[in-house]
Amino acid sequence: MPFLKNCWYLAAWGEEIPAGGMMARQIAGEHVLFIRDDDGNVAAVSETCPHRFAPLGMGSCSHGVVTCPYHGIRFDMAGKCVENPHGPISSALKLKSFSTAERHSAIWLWLGDENPDENMIPNYDFIDRTAPDARVKGYLHSRADYRLMVDNIMDLTHADYLHATSLGGGINTRAKAQAERDNDKIKITWTAMNDQLAPLHAQILGSDLGDFYNQVIWEAPGNMVQRILLSRPGQLETAGMDSLTCHVMTPETEASTHYFFCHTSDAVSAHPEIAPGVRAGLVAAFADEDAPMLAAQTRRIAGADFWSLKPALLPSDKGAVLARRELDALLAKEGAMA
Ligand code: FES
Ligand SMILES: [Fe+2]
Numbered sequence: 001m002p003f004l005k006n007c008w009y010l011a012a013w014g015e016e017i018p019a020g021g022m023m024a025r026q027i028a029g030e031h032v033l034f035i036r037d038d039d040g041n042v043a044a045v046s047e048t049c050p051h052r053f054a055p056l057g058m059g060s061c062s063h064g065v066v067t068c069p070y071h072g073i074r075f076d077m078a079g080k081c082v083e084n085p086h087g088p089i090s091s092a093l094k095l096k097s098f099s100t101a102e103r104h105s106a107i108w109l110w111l112g113d114e115n116p117d118e119n120m121i122p123n124y125d126f127i128d129r130t131a132p133d134a135r136v137k138g139y140l141h142s143r144a145d146y147r148l149m150v151d152n153i154m155d156l157t158h159a160d161y162l163h164a165t166s167l168g169g170g171i172n173t174r175a176k177a178q179a180e181r182d183n184d185k186i187k188i189t190w191t192a193m194n195d196q197l198a199p200l201h202a203q204i205l206g207s208d209l210g211d212f213y214n215q216v217i218w219e220a221p222g223n224m225v226q227r228i229l230l231s232r233p234g235q236l237e238t239a240g241m242d243s244l245t246c247h248v249m250t251p252e253t254e255a256s257t258h259y260f261f262c263h264t265s266d267a268v269s270a271h272p273e274i275a276p277g278v279r280a281g282l283v284a285a286f287a288d289e290d291a292p293m294l295a296a297q298t299r300r301i302a303g304a305d306f307w308s309l310k311p312a313l314l315p316s317d318k319g320a321v322l323a324r325r326e327l328d329a330l331l332a333k334e335g336a337m338a
Pocket of ligand 2: 162
């Protein structure tokens, strides 16, 4: 299996699950139903009815109780059957339940058998520190392998080609890149000084030339946080524009991914009215440029083991390769324990 189980998956932004409502989403191959009660508490259970396997997400939810749309059996938030209109409540009438946590305005899900450790939830407290109207948040569905989506963020030289007229132009390839392990995280940093900025950055800064610092830190399985500092030449330390963005690639199936992002910056915090425009730009870059490529790669690889295809390795792949190796090691460890 290409999925880790004993880890926290970002499964939804908190606002995707309304009070008293529910939402079905497949996470790492598992069909999961997220339920929020009237008090705001969230729980997660299997979304498949144990009777004839109807998707419970097609049913209804009221005060934390879910009704199967097919024959009306009802389950509570713990997955316990609370009503069977057709007979006794047998022990087979229950739903598997999963641990959840709500943090950084997101719902995190634990699918594994090991005890969930909330200290393992990635620290995205920059979201909490940012006013809600200055958070440029989004969710995008992608028909791509989540590991290719991680490669995409861990090797931003692609921006010079795939996003040539916005985030590219050559600076990402010219920048000095340094990839390294930091305990169980992988960190890659690109720096370019007094260089021709990407068109979008030149526009934001009002200067074609500038200093550029771009860092991505990955942690398993597909959680990345990116910091970009941007300034006129020589001013990075004193007057740099600062932004933090999380890019979270949560696998849906082996060939599809939930992409969650939240971008914050001092510019958007100072002028929250620009948030919708920034959001539209980020969504367009991904949806129009990255997503078609990632889906095409996924179709071309067609489920084959990535390493068995003997991919050509370039120096610019170092961060992505370190992340894949770390993930492979964790998957092997879980496989050995199973
Ligand atoms: S399939 Fe759910 S009650 Fe029959
Ligand atoms: Fe991209």
